[in-house]
Amino acid sequence: MxxxxxxxxxxxxxxxxxxxxxxxxAKRLALEGSxxxxxxxxxxxxxxxxxxxxxxxxxxxxxxxxxQRDPKDIENTIDYVRNExxxxxxxxxxxxxxxxxxxxxxEQLTPDIWDRVLETNLRAPFLxxxxxxxxxxxxxxxxxxxxxAGGIAPGSSSIAYSSSKAGLNHxxxxxxxxxxxxxxxNCVAPGLxxxxxxxxxxxxxxxxxxxxxAILGKVGQVEDIAEQVLTFVTSSSxxxxxxxxxxxxPAAMR
Ligand SMILES: NC(=O)c1ccc[n+]([C@@H]2O[C@H](COP(=O)([O-])OP(=O)(O)OC[C@H]3O[C@@H](n4cnc5c(N)ncnc54)[C@H](OP(=O)(O)O)[C@@H]3O)[C@@H](O)[C@H]2O)c1
Numbered sequence: 001m002x003x004x005x006x007x008x009x010x011x012x013x014x015x016x017x018x019x020x021x022x023x024x025x026a027k028r029l030a031l032e033g034s035x036x037x038x039x040x041x042x043x044x045x046x047x048x049x050x051x052x053x054x055x056x057x058x059x060x061x062x063x064x065x066x067x068q069r070d071p072k073d074i075e076n077t078i079d080y081v082r083n084e085x086x087x088x089x090x091x092x093x094x095x096x097x098x099x100x101x102x103x104x105x106x107e108q109l110t111p112d113i114w115d116r117v118l119e120t121n122l123r124a125p126f127l128x129x130x131x132x133x134x135x136x137x138x139x140x141x142x143x144x145x146x147x148x149a150g151g152i153a154p155g156s157s158s159i160a161y162s163s164s165k166a167g168l169n170h171x172x173x174x175x176x177x178x179x180x181x182x183x184x185x186n187c188v189a190p191g192l193x194x195x196x197x198x199x200x201x202x203x204x205x206x207x208x209x210x211x212x213x214a215i216l217g218k219v220g221q222v223e224d225i226a227e228q229v230l231t232f233v234t235s236s237s238x239x240x241x242x243x244x245x246x247x248x249x250p251a252a253m254r
Contacts, residue, residue: 005033007165011085015039016095018046020196024222030059046164048192068124078131094146101158113232114160120165137182142233149191169242176240184239186232191246192219214247
């Protein structure tokens with residue numbers, strides 16, 4: 001563990017810690033001394049890998065199964081945090097679901113897919129924040145939502161995904177107002193993040209377009225997202241902000 005650990009004694013929840021970006025975030029927070037609870041929906045084996053990597057590095061981590069489409073499951077998860085840890089300092093709303101449906105294929109975007117995307121990517125972060133609010137308020141906590149550059153400029157895996165992430169960007173601002181001055185709420189909006197399962201589910205035209213248009217000549221890595229989360233949770237005067245990490249796509253510069 002880092003000698004000058006900045007999150008020593010802090011409790012963090014990272015949803016989707018079985019995923020590529022969630023794993024990097026959980027590892028980064030744990031390396032800074034936080035005790036980290038990761039959630040997974042179906043991939044317990046991948047959650048175990050995250051736990052092992054954290055523990056091998058000297059950090060402390062636990063896992064909990066959460067299907068965040070289910071409001072009851074969300075309540076159970078935060079109850080577990082309350083009972084096991086008694087406090088919560090950092091909530092990273094990272095879990096999300098997507099499916100590649102090209103924007104012009106309107107008929108393919110069915111009500112069921114729309115609901116699954118919006119319930120997972122937008123309603124759940126709100127319900128998690130709502131459930132965790134009283135715990136987060138105790139010590140001056142942080143929420144970091146993981147959105148997408150597709151929530152700023154139309155693009156990414158589907159209209160539903162892009163809309164859910166636009167909603168998450170605005171939910172960040174709304175929650176920042178609602179939870180001030182006790183809790184800071186910020187958002188990281190990645191563009192394409194290389195070598196992730198989610199990036200691999202994007203239509204090829206979208207992923208290749210991102211790489212071509214990035215003015216820095218490269219797109220983000222999972223570590224870049226994790227580093228920005230750490231920056232937010234160690235800041236005391238930043239709230240309501242969304243920062244895009246995409247290698248500099250002109251379309252997402254708003
Ligand atoms: N990768 C990219 O290029 C990229 C770009 C922009 C934004 N993002 C955002 O970054 C975040 C992480 O993405 P990633 O690349 O790490 O994706 P990922 O590897 O596919 O991981 C997604 C995570 O979300 C969890 N999840 C899915 N449905 C869930 C549900 N109903 N309830 C609870 N958890 C659920 C998954 O759990 P199980 O695996 O256990 O089922 C997994 O841990 C997401 O918010 C995504 O939108 C990613």
